[in-house]
Amino acid sequence: MRLLVVEDETPIADAVARALRRNGYAVDVAYDGHQALGAAADSDYDAVLLDLNLPGVDGMTVCREIRTAQPSCYILMVTARSAVGDRIAGLDAGADDYLAKPFDLDELQARLRALFRRDRAEARQPVLEHADLLLDPARQRVTRAGVEITLNRKEYGILEYFMRRPDRIVSQEDLLEHVWDREADPFTNTVRVHIMKLRRKINDGFDGPPHIHTVIGRGYRL
Numbered sequence: 465m466r467l468l469v470v471e472d473e474t475p476i477a478d479a480v481a482r483a484l485r486r487n488g489y490a491v492d493v494a495y496d497g498h499q500a501l502g503a504a505a506d507s508d509y510d511a512v513l514l515d516l517n518l519p520g521v522d523g524m525t526v527c528r529e530i531r532t533a534q535p536s537c538y539i540l541m542v543t544a545r546s547a548v549g550d551r552i553a554g555l556d557a558g559a560d561d562y563l564a565k566p567f568d569l570d571e572l573q574a575r576l577r578a579l580f581r582r583d584r585a586e587a588r589q590p591v592l593e594h595a596d597l598l599l600d601p602a603r604q605r606v607t608r609a610g611v612e613i614t615l616n617r618k619e620y621g622i623l624e625y626f627m628r629r630p631d632r633i634v635s636q637e638d639l640l641e642h643v644w645d646r647e648a649d650p651f652t653n654t655v656r657v658h659i660m661k662l663r664r665k666i667n668d669g670f671d672g673p674p675h676i677h678t679v680i681g682r683g684y685r686l
């Protein structure tokens with residue numbers, strides 16, 4: 465999952481980005497409205513955490529523009545606790561949910577998980593399942609045939625991306641776009657190396673057919 469954090473208070477923006485990265489998200493940060501629109505023009509995001517009160521282009525305008533350009537991106541708007549009118553306007557401008565400032569980082573992550581569950585099958589089935597592989601996004605836990613598998617953040621992010629698209633071919637570009645942030649170098653073999661390590665962890669020592677297949681010239685399929 466790739467997120468954009470839009471927040472002009474640098475310490476808050478950086479603390480939020482750090483916490484989200486620790487939890488397996490790829491995160492870009494924009495410190496004002498112009499940067500936010502630039503980032504959204506460059507990259508597809510799965511969700512945007514958007515502070516309403518921004519210098520330059522205000523949060524409401526950013527919200528409307530992102531909503532139009534990226535209809536499937538979730539927008540979580542951050543407003544002052546007392547500003548009920550802002551929340552209503554934010555929801556009207558296309559935000560999916562709002563969070564009052566100051567917010568708790570655990571609550572932020574719970575809200576994000578709730579957004580990602582929305583209108584998807586996992587609303588009823590929060591644990592993702594593929595054959596003998598289970599991935600629990602709420603606890604970031606992966607098991608195969610009941611055996612827990614320890615993955616690093618990137619490996620977890622890759623597997624979650626696959627498990628949310630079990631029938632699709634996923635290209636290296638898709639993974640770079642959604643599991644890495646803008647620091648990723650598109651010309652390295654980093655995706656290939658991470659897939660190789662992930663495959664080893666989820667396949668070696670287990671009975672049954674291996675998971676994650678190479679589709680020559682196109683990418684991978686779970």
Ligand code: CA
Binds near residue numbers: 471473515518
């Ligand atoms: Ca602000």
